[in-house]
Amino acid sequence: DQQVKQNSPSLSVQEGRISILNCDYTNSMFDYFLWYKKYPAEGPTFLISISSIKDKNEDGRFTVFLNKSAKHLSLHIVPSQPGDSAVYFCAASGVNAGNMLTFGGGTRLMVKP
Amino acid sequence: DAGVIQSPRHEVTEMGQEVTLRCKPISGHNSLFWYRQTMMRGLELLIYFNNNVPIDDSGMPEDRFSAKMPNASFSTLKIQPSEPRDSAVYFCASSDRGWLQETQYFGPGTRLLVL
Numbered sequence: 001d002q003q004v005k006q007n008s009p010s011l012s013v014q015e016g017r018i019s020i021l022n023c024d025y026t027n028s029m030f031d032y033f034l035w036y037k038k039y040p041a042e043g044p045t046f047l048i049s050i051s052s053i054k055d056k057n058e059d060g061r062f063t064v065f066l067n068k069s070a071k072h073l074s075l076h077i078v079p080s081q082p083g084d085s086a087v088y089f090c091a092a093s094g095v096n097a098g099n100m101l102t103f104g105g106g107t108r109l110m111v112k113p
Numbered sequence: 114d115a116g117v118i119q120s121p122r123h124e125v126t127e128m129g130q131e132v133t134l135r136c137k138p139i140s141g142h143n144s145l146f147w148y149r150q151t152m153m154r155g156l157e158l159l160i161y162f163n164n165n166v167p168i169d170d171s172g173m174p175e176d177r178f179s180a181k182m183p184n185a186s187f188s189t190l191k192i193q194p195s196e197p198r199d200s201a202v203y204f205c206a207s208s209d210r211g212w213l214q215e216t217q218y219f220g221p222g223t224r225l226l227v228l
Contacts, residue, residue, distance in 0.1 A: 034216065043117070043204050043219030044156070089156060100146075100169065101217060105155035 003027045004092050006104035013111050019077040021107050023090030026071065030092035034101070035064060035075045038087045047088070048075070080111045115139075117220035119205050125226045131193040134223045137186055138207030146217060147180055147190050148204040156204070162188065195227045 005024045013019045021035075031052040036044035050057040050064045050073070057064050063076045077084055090104040118137040126132055138145050147159040160170040162182045170180070177196070182188040192199055202224050206217040 036219075041221070043206070043221050045219065046216045049216065100158055100161055102158070103148075103156040 002105070003030075004090055004102045004104040006088075006090055006107045008107050009105070010108040010110070013080045013109065015082055015111055015113050016079045019075075019080045019084065019109055019111065021075040021077075021088050021090075021109065023073045023075075023104050024071060025073075025092050027092070027094070027102075028071070029094040029096045030102075031094045031096075032092065033064070033066060033073050034091045034093075035062075036089040036091060036103075037084075038089060038106070044089055077109075080109075082111050082113050085109055085111045117205055117207050117218055119203075119220035119223050121223060122221060123224045123226075125228065126195055127228050128196055129194045130227075131191065132195045132199075132225060132227070134190040134203050134205075134225070136188045136190070136205030136220060138188070138205070139209075139218055140186070142207035142209045142218070143185070144208040144217075145182060145188050146206040146208070147188070148206065148219075150202045150204060150222070159190070192225075195225075197227045200225055200227050 003026050034049040035047040037047045038044040048059050048062050048064050050066050055066050066073045087106045087108045089106045091101040093101050120135045143164050145162040148156050149159055150156045159172045160180045161168050165182045180190045202222045204219050204222045206219040208217045
């Protein structure tokens with residue numbers, strides 16, 4: 001059973017608009033969440049993270065929101081740029097959940113010029 | 114820093130052959146992870162080493178898969194014998210496992226095709 005789910009396999013957004021990528025998790029032991037970005041023929045690269053003691057973390061155009069009660073997190077990209085087109089993976093870990101990253105299936109974001 | 118280095122970048126082999134994938138983690142990182150990415154299952158953890166010792170190999174699909182880390186700067190993932198369903202992209206990642214930092218740095222991956 002997948003503990004981390006990204007229910008949207010793809011998302012298409014116009015340049016300049018907001019991109020919202022969603023992620024749901026089931027394991028309440030997860031206390032640290034990360035987003036990775038992956039370009040074709042490259043490995044995933046770390047983008048932004050959030051600890052469960054926070055509900056928001058912002059880094060430039062990227063903001064991650066965490067709703068612990070709903071076991072849901074989202075990544076907002078504002079404004080979206082064509083260079084943001086990639087596959088985005090949500091990942092979760094926890095000291096009491098094995099301390100290893102569990103990844104979602106990924107969402108392919110396409111930002112159209 | 115060169116980042117995580119993986120070789121080969123591409124591998125095409127025939128069913129039944131032995132395949133060895135190699136990884137050099139980032140210097141100073143004491144944790145190493147092997148992942149497999151497929152369309153069906155996404156990115157799944159195969160095995161995790163800490164200080165060269167395998168900690169969790171529960172993700173290794175079956176006995177045909179084995180992984181070693183003889184020293185802090187080198188790891189191998191071996192498939193013997195290989196099967197067409199092993200075709201996937203295999204990633205190696207490393208981490209320094211600082212407190213509250215589970216950030217892992219991934220290599221470029223090895224794309225394996227088993228015919």
